[in-house]
Amino acid sequence: MHERVTALELAIKKAREKKEILLMTHIVLGYPNFDDSLRVVEDMVNAGVDLMELQIPFSEPMADGPVILRANAEALKGGATVEKSFEVAERLTREFDIPFLFMTYYNILYCQGINAFVDRCKAIGIQGCIVPDLPPSEGEEYLDAMHAAQLSPVHIFTPNTPESRMRHLSDNSSGMIYCVARKGVTGKDTAFSEDITNYLSLCKSTTELPLAVGFGVKSKEDIDYLRGKVDIAVVGSETIRVMEQDGVGAVKGFIETLVT
Amino acid sequence: MKNSGYYSQFGGAFIPEILVPTFDELESAYLAAREDESFWQEYLDIMSTYSCRATPISRLDNLTEQLGGAAIYVKREDLNHTGAHKANNVMGQGLLTKRMGKKRVIAETGAGQHGVATATMAAKFGFDCTIYMGAHDVARQRPNVFWMEQMGATVVAVTEGSQTLKDAINEAFRDWVSNMDDTHYVLGTACGPHPFPEMVTWFQSIIGTEARAQMLERNGKLPARVYACVGGGSNAMGIFSGFFDDKEVELVGVEAGGRGRGPGQHAARLAYDDATVGVAQGYKTYFLQDRDGQMQDTHSVSAGLDYVGVSPILSYLHESKQVRFEAASDVDVVAAMQKTVRNEGLIPALESSHAFAQAYAEAPSMSPDEDILINMSGRADKDIFTVADAVDDPKWRQFIIDKAKEYSEGMTNA
């Protein structure tokens, strides 16, 4: 066992004792508004979601595709702030007994002050953070603060990542590793096939942390493909798309089709 | 990835993991090119045969006399092929793209000058080319869009965000994270993640190297002040590079003062105190942002200066007081441009006219023994619609009305 086992990792391992694959979903806080964010999370948890990524909106979400990009912009237009995101996140962690992570871009942390941001995460019960524009080489202060608070900084593996760098990223992560299934931004389709199996076994061989797979996961078939290969399937843009097409009320039904 | 590319606290490479190997490859290719003298020789050859290097220095005889004070000289980057300094950076990155064996280039563009320059380079070198341009800029820079498309580039109008330069940069990155294997992103200014600020400065340093030698040769002395407009900062870094070791030369960067101080009114990150340090678009610098770190809208009469961030190297030079920053207002800029056109027959781009406006404001209080040098980063052909509006030219308006009528009646085969 590696030395930095966090609450997030323990929670994932415990949940995995009962389930072959866990489901993590993603929402953009404040999209379409904060009341709907609360309702969607409640529906998702009731439908059986195991963990959640809460994205704090940013005006320049460079790694996100059209769906999440627009959700960020709309949330900001509707008056979403970092303070409101913290407040809603605090309510969520209090009301629902699953691990919550923040996903956001580095400027949000930077402008709050790294230590203040991490302290606040700790205080409100957030278990980890995914910051897609912060490689470990730029994130020393963040990593020190996260490790000191026993929170989980989650880094990303990609199909372009060499094995040696995977080990380096793993050494700087806790809780889990997020493997993106393909190149590109969020919200486009992924063909789950042989290539991915090889890539995932490489990922697995370079880390002891649980593996989550995201980017293009959107159906029960995709999740079935991942079953037995990784610990967590991440559904991101698709739930936003469902919400946009069929309304906030449709999210619960959609999640149920994934977990049955 | 090394933790490199810092200028004091500014710079860095805040990039998505998927691009880390791509940046490693780019940095290696760039460093190898710097080591290889034949690369710079090839670059100089192409700039003197395909573009118009060395560009001359012109003395503004009439305005020097009219304004009194310092003698005014202009470095003529407008005489580059495609009409701006952008060609310097683009041809350099084109040669590097060939070395890396890539077949496709993408670029962002604000004014469209960098887009046109990139499309030109792609046509010459046989690369596929896609240009991202904010929809707002597509609307105000149609002539440049026209030429990019004529040269075979695909122009994508970006409808996200403020629909200007920063949004075009985000979209270019989104393309790159999917297509990095065969695609090079030709970033157009001295911003973005390392090694772009340093690499773009290297290619643009050709301006300063020439200008310093030309001023010495002509006057036997260096200029007292050098003025350059600052969007992302590439033409400024280019001309300033020639004078960093000359303590007696004062370097003045001129930003877009727009309609004056206050959020959303301008794009002055260093001259005004509305900007704060942040991290976006892959690098750390002063950004026009709110307290949460959300980027704010900016305004400038010139699309090329209408940007939230600024070269990290210039943020460093600002803090270390090696460059003085000023802002010129839209109104003063248009006036400076008209003055230059009328008195000297030079047609500076609205971007470049910021440097002219500041120089004209300062020259009269200087000594006639002193020389000043303005970097004329580009020419204004692309700005004809904006300028015609700004000077409210009735004959131009009638021409457009007539032309529109002609088109709508389907009589376009004139």
Ligand SMILES: Cc1ncc(COP(=O)(O)O)c(C=O)c1O
């Ligand atoms: C003529 C001209 N000058 C200046 C600029 C500003 O860019 P930079 O600050 O990188 O020189 C532009 C940008 O489009 C331009 O077209």
